[in-house]
């Protein structure tokens with residue numbers, strides 16, 4: 001087996017500083033127990049713990065990486081933003097964007113998260129590994145070049161793509177963002193770029209508000225290489241797979257990339273507190289299998305998953321385990337303890353037919 005798993009305990013030490021959720025402490029605001037962020041280390045640490053307990057990590061090449069260098073960060077983020085972030089991080093942290101609080105030392109941890117994704121991309125492009133997973137934290141897909149937001153402080157995937165393109169200028173990359181929130185940061189960074197296809201599946205009108213519309217197709221030279229699929233709340237297993245088959249796979253196939261990167265959030269999971277979708281661990285397994293098969297068909301299997309959101313402490317580990325099983329081909333399983341309950345909550349036939357019709361309608365609008 002040849003799947004690399006990039007992670008680093010230090011990324012679990014990222015906290016929200018003097019904030020609870022995104023609200024400053026003081027007055028009647030009680031501090032939260034787990035580092036002050038809903039994007040707590042617990043979901044990701046428990047995912048790694050589950051993989052250790054079942055032995056799945058033994059089937060992966062587990063490793064860390066260096067932090068992204070300043071040169072690498074500057075290919076995406078302006079110096080002014082990096083200097084401000086670093087100064088606040090050296091002091092005592094704070095809130096630098098929209099819903100992106102961090103504690104002292106947050107800059108170095110964010111650069112390390114970007115470094116994990118960058119190393120994962122490099123490892124796959126050089127052929128050192130067939131595919132790779134980066135357990136990046138803090139996440140990156142909401143972070144725009146000069147505006148961090150939504151718990152995201154550096155654009156992990158954008159930084160990784162630009163690092164790869166620095167030595168491979170002709171590289172074409174497709175980014176599939178199945179985090180339940182809109183991948184506005186990745187979209188904005190590559191909005192005018194014809195060499196990077198960005199696709200976001202997300203719950204319509206969740207976060208951020210005012211972005212992620214079907215009609216946002218990119219601008220200038222990038223016209224047509226951005227694609228949004230805003231899905232209704234309640235979208236479940238079969239409709240997610242239909243979206244992959246009907247929209248995602250044909251769009252990526254037509255773009256013909258050299259590499260596929262998945263912005264892998266698990267917050268479309270049915271019990272996530274920050275969304276209202278009904279995906280299960282099986283959904284993530286099957287989406288991973290479909291994208292892996294697609295990568296094998298069109299880009300020599302080159303596939304990297306970079307962790308984004310996912311806020312259910314109980315369920316993210318099982319969704320993550322299923323994803324890594326599919327990615328690596330490991331036979332080590334972690335049976336989903338919530339499968340029965342969540343399968344019983346899937347959309348009924350009429351709602352499912354409506355969801356599929358919505359996806360078909362959007363596919364037509366996108367000329368797919």
Ligand SMILES: [Zn+2]
Nearest residue numbers: 179181267309
């Ligand atoms: Zn999310």
